[in-house]
Amino acid sequence: MVRAALAGVGVAIAAAPLGCFVVWRRMAYLGEATAHAAVLGVALALAFSLPFLPAIVAAALAMGLTVTLLRGKGFAMDTLLGVIAHTALAAGLVTVSLLADVRLDLNAFLFGDILAVTKSDLATIWIGGALILGLMTWRWSALLVATLNPDLAYASGIDPKREEMWLTLAMALVVAVAIKVVGVLLIAALLVIPAAGARSLVKTPEAMAYCAAVIGTLAALGGLWGAYLADTPAGPSIVCAAAIFFVATALIGPMIRKD
Template sequence: MLGDFVLRACLAGIGVALAAGPLGCFVVWRRMAYFGDATAHAALLGVTLSLALNLPVVLGVAAMAVAMALTVALASGRTYAVDTMLGVASHAALAVGLVALSFLSGVRVDLMGYLFGDILAVTAADLAVIFGGAALVSALIAWRWRRLLMATINPDLAAASGVDAGRERLILTLALAVLVAVALKVVGVLLVTAMLIVPAAAARAFARTPEEMWGLAVAVGVASSLAGIWGSWTWDTPAGPSIVVAAVLLLALANAAGALTRGRRADQTSSAGPAGASAVSSSESESSSSR
């Protein structure tokens, strides 16, 4: 019979998936993967700060993630290209965090747990933080959904409609920092971005509308968490990386299913003649534009 710690681990994975689903869609649409890495890697600095000042780890991680996200957002594109700035910030934050941890004397640090997560050690208090953060992120995205979507799809149209694209970007930045703070115990700082990108990428293969992509991304994230925990329990593998491996396998299956669907449409087009080709092309373009 499964122990209580496995049940808590499953609930923690579900909680992170609920927050990562909608936020991951925007990370994919806006191509913010490197931005997510920089924010997540800064979490290690937050861990060091929390341990040094004897503060709750979640508080330090959230503060440092917000600081890094705002710094990168303000500095990108001024002196260096955006990808260069993000690459420097991401790896510098990780390296400085690791070095800073080595200076903490008399403090035992589970470095592997912070880097790759320790979901099987989640407590009831951790669950409260995870679901509280997930509820905050989901509510924030739902509240600003139309504005965020407009600013993502067409910034010029958003500006003409009175939507401040910079403010919407700031909201995404804050939501990303909250997610990093609550997901630290589940998948660690090195794999947080994977939980954002992979489920959203898998959902994109089937979603016809942004709302469908949100729902499918959450479903893929939940399935990945449960499958990864089951695999970790069965084969005694690290839980955090196992969750990401499960998500990648689901992404591969989604791409394979998408390829089969496109192949069937191509066969239908060739057998239906020019009229059928026009209809299928029109359907695919409508589906593509809705994403």
């Protein structure tokens, strides 16, 4: 339980600033598409005997590059993301089924298995989280300008497409470190829900990132506690706890901001 708690807190802190940009850019479905691409990364890692982490990051980055290259080619963004996300998920599942010598419990990747986190997994989560936080701190101002006003970003010498690629890289890293905690199907929820809840409480971008980290941490710990008491799956319980915090902040947020 201690390792599970540390893993959940590590993922929550790493996902918080990235989740803010996901909410601001209205790109929640991109987070889901990136997570689905992780299944293909897992399949490729098994097929070619590669480490899981680099393969997942590579698959997620390939998905982001594909979206960037195909954008503006006559397809709506939601349509494009839907095609790529479900294709990557289906291709990954088909590839795993073709590997006759591999016996893999996909439920651990789809829904997470935080109680099975090892010390090496914990090191991966916290080292990956530190890299993500470092990247987001480095690119924070440029990403913020590119998000709020692309024209102003160009005038300031900032390339919005380049910043979007940095964001895609950070999202790929989050997916890679979070897949063991909440699984592919719930990663997008852990990205979006704490940030969306924080948005109701604060007035500045930086405060929103800090508040999202606090909400995500409380959701991770509360979800684990609830899973322990009710004997429910830990990953989905964490997301349900985050949803409870979201409802609470949505109710009290207007009163706080008004004051």
